[in-house]
Amino acid sequence: MKIVLVGQPNCGKSTIFNYVAGYKAITSNFPGKTVEYSISRMTFQGRIVDIVDLPGTYSLTSFDLAELEARKYLLREEIDVIINVIDASLLGRGLELTLQLLELDLPLVLCLNMIDEAESKGIIIDIANLSNLLGVPVVTTIAHKGWGLNDLFQAAFLVSQRPVKGNFFNFSKDVEQVLEQLKKELEEKNYIQEFNVTYRFLAIKLLENDQHFIDEIKKKDREFLKAIRNYQKQLEKCRERSSDEIISSERHHLSMQIYESVVKLSKPKKEIRNYLDNIFMHPVFGYISLVIILYLFFNFVFYVGSLLEEPLMEFFYQFLPLTEKILGSGSLSFNIISGVIQGLAGGMAIVLPFLFPFLLGLAFLEDTGYLPRVAYLMDTFLHRVGLHGKAIIPIMLGYGCTVPAVMATRILESERDRFITSVLTTMIPCSARITIIFGLVAFYLGPQAAMLVFLLNIIVVAIAGKILSNIMPEITPGMILEIPAYHVPSLKILLAKVWLRMKEFIVIAWPLLIMGSIVLSLLKHWHWEAIINQMLSPITILLGLPLAVGVTLIFGVLRKELSMIMLVQALGVSDVSTVMNATQIMTFTIFILFYIPCVATIAVLIKEIGSKRTLFTIIFTFFIAIILATITRFIY
Amino acid sequence: MIIDLADVKPGSKVKVVRIRGGLGIRQRLSCLGIHPGDLMLVQASGIMRGPVVVSIHGNKVALGRGVASKILVEVIL
Numbered sequence: 001m002k003i004v005l006v007g008q009p010n011c012g013k014s015t016i017f018n019y020v021a022g023y024k025a026i027t028s029n030f031p032g033k034t035v036e037y038s039i040s041r042m043t044f045q046g047r048i049v050d051i052v053d054l055p056g057t058y059s060l061t062s063f064d065l066a067e068l069e070a071r072k073y074l075l076r077e078e079i080d081v082i083i084n085v086i087d088a089s090l091l092g093r094g095l096e097l098t099l100q101l102l103e104l105d106l107p108l109v110l111c112l113n114m115i116d117e118a119e120s121k122g123i124i125i126d127i128a129n130l131s132n133l134l135g136v137p138v139v140t141t142i143a144h145k146g147w148g149l150n151d152l153f154q155a156a157f158l159v160s161q162r163p164v165k166g167n168f169f170n171f172s173k174d175v176e177q178v179l180e181q182l183k184k185e186l187e188e189k190n191y192i193q194e195f196n197v198t199y200r201f202l203a204i205k206l207l208e209n210d211q212h213f214i215d216e217i218k219k220k221d222r223e224f225l226k227a228i229r230n231y232q233k234q235l236e237k238c239r240e241r242s243s244d245e246i247i248s249s250e251r252h253h254l255s256m257q258i259y260e261s262v263v264k265l266s267k268p269k270k271e272i273r274n275y276l277d278n279i280f281m282h283p284v285f286g287y288i289s290l291v292i293i294l295y296l297f298f299n300f301v302f303y304v305g306s307l308l309e310e311p312l313m314e315f316f317y318q319f320l321p322l323t324e325k326i327l328g329s330g331s332l333s334f335n336i337i338s339g340v341i342q343g344l345a346g347g348m349a350i351v352l353p354f355l356f357p358f359l360l361g362l363a364f365l366e367d368t369g370y371l372p373r374v375a376y377l378m379d380t381f382l383h384r385v386g387l388h389g390k391a392i393i394p395i396m397l398g399y400g401c402t403v404p405a406v407m408a409t410r411i412l413e414s415e416r417d418r419f420i421t422s423v424l425t426t427m428i429p430c431s432a433r434i435t436i437i438f439g440l441v442a443f444y445l446g447p448q449a450a451m452l453v454f455l456l457n458i459i460v461v462a463i464a465g466k467i468l469s470n471i472m473p474e475i476t477p478g479m480i481l482e483i484p485a486y487h488v489p490s491l492k493i494l495l496a497k498v499w500l501r502m503k504e505f506i507v508i509a510w511p512l513l514i515m516g517s518i519v520l521s522l523l524k525h526w527h528w529e530a531i532i533n534q535m536l537s538p539i540t541i542l543l544g545l546p547l548a549v550g551v552t553l554i555f556g557v558l559r560k561e562l563s564m565i566m567l568v569q570a571l572g573v574s575d576v577s578t579v580m581n582a583t584q585i586m587t588f589t590i591f592i593l594f595y596i597p598c599v600a601t602i603a604v605l606i607k608e609i610g611s612k613r614t615l616f617t618i619i620f621t622f623f624i625a626i627i628l629a630t631i632t633r634f635i636y
Numbered sequence: 637m638i639i640d641l642a643d644v645k646p647g648s649k650v651k652v653v654r655i656r657g658g659l660g661i662r663q664r665l666s667c668l669g670i671h672p673g674d675l676m677l678v679q680a681s682g683i684m685r686g687p688v689v690v691s692i693h694g695n696k697v698a699l700g701r702g703v704a705s706k707i708l709v710e711v712i713l
Contacts, residue, residue, distance in 0.1 A: 008667075058667030058668070059663070059666075061663055090669075090694065092669070093667075093668070093669045093693060093695065121694060123694075209659060241672075244662065244663065245662060245666075245671075249666075249673075252666070252669075252671050277680075277696075281689065283682070283683045376682065376687055376698045377686075379682060379698070379700055380682050380683065380684045380685060383685075383686075383700065383701070388700060389687065389698075389700075478687075478699070478701060478702030478703045479687055479699065479700035479703065480661075480664050480665065480697065480698075480699055480700070480703055481687075481697065481699075482668065482695065482698075483689065483696035483697065483698055485696075
């Protein structure tokens, strides 16, 4: 048996899924966050049930990749029941999707989630009346408390056994007439097999100028496309508006009619959270509180991170002398094992201690609903770089680890924005590179110099953004962002989310990190450094660095923080300042900061933006690094 | 008086008259409940030509300046 959860972004659909299905989906306050769908198997009353959590969809018209995918899934798969989740406090808007789902003519249960929110907003819904009007069961829930979920699945279960089909709602007479004519023509063409939808649904979508269906018709029958255009024109003539607007406003009116007949409005409760935005979105206090919150956030991350890093590091490195004793220091097997240990340590002791508090903090900011406010505050600045406010989230994540940062670009709607933001996040110093800035620049040249590096980095990222957005001019007019109400997050959901993201790091990046460490150990074992140094001499000579530095640059591609550790090893001294002067240290750091992303990042980039664009990113960042480092050599 | 949403002072109540621009933006706005004829409250406006925040059917939506300038509104209050 298959149950599919469908609903608009932020309706709490993923919370329901997480609650019943274990830790498999992300919930988020950002529209369209779950681009992939999640599936989970559970047993309910002795039957095996597959629960599918589709991406949030505002409507069933395809203009967004996630929405198109969700609709394709609904049309393609054998579905026993659709659970349509609605944020009860936004019933009027949610019903617009419900009306479209009813047109699909599949068994349906309506779930009014966050019913407590609706009541505190003063929206009292007559459930029986709503169920009667729509012809489907209606269940109220409060998902993050688990309240009502049992009833919900009970209802879905009943519907799957005795399928009830909901009611259709007719549009205005003139629209219905055109619709009826088109429907008849479609019936004659016998298109039902190919599209697997009801004729009514197909006719509406064609009148609505739905890109996907129009393209399909274009492929099959160019003549018929002309007929469709005629029907659209016929509609447009009656109302003097475009046909898609006519259908969407018809649907809007229907939803509002239903809304008005089932809702009684009373006085909304006064709550503190309704006044929070007077501060958090204020033109002055908003930015002050943003700085304070980010300061606390990063302090929390570094406090927890450094607390865990040292003991974990010690734990792993105690195995090194032990294996050395057993296997002999010069042996091949020792070098491989030590590579594995260092790779494990790198992930466990350097990345995870910072990644965990970072993701926890981020999930907290996300689930409280603060992140959309950050996007709002930052939009004007990012706009100057050719991006939108939402891009600030992956960029902020970049200060932790580039891998989850690149993954986070999925929250952006346009492919162009995802690409540009991905490139920019690779240039943001991740925790490994921050270690280098602190370990080399701050340690040898002083904290002001380190501040200078961070500042320079932001300026360079902004300029790079500007360059990229000039190469790829924007087509979309700008940000359209829902600002949801504040919520108190639930710890269970927070941890589920953090775990899911950590898993992505563990599965994708960590194996590569370990592989990289092994390669490094082998290089050392066979003494290939000299050859590599020779090969990289054009770069080191150009930048005025000691020849021995060459090999560390290769290490840096494998694991960024290794550049510094290896620098000490390659130069054969414990105090770098004895062989490199201030200019050289600065030049080296600037180069390391910008050049080629690490292998783990490259792997994620290929997955997210494709191999061609990844190659571009590598070349682009490499050139920036060369140019800036050369300049640094001569002016610092 | 019919003007761009981008030029409306925060605190004003407005009625949507027309949405300029293509299918994509019209559909996206319609999904968030913004249609011609609807009433909205302009709640805030970001500094330095930042986004405009409107409240519509009990929901808050931030619209970048580019989007806001495509929405023609009539100021009621």
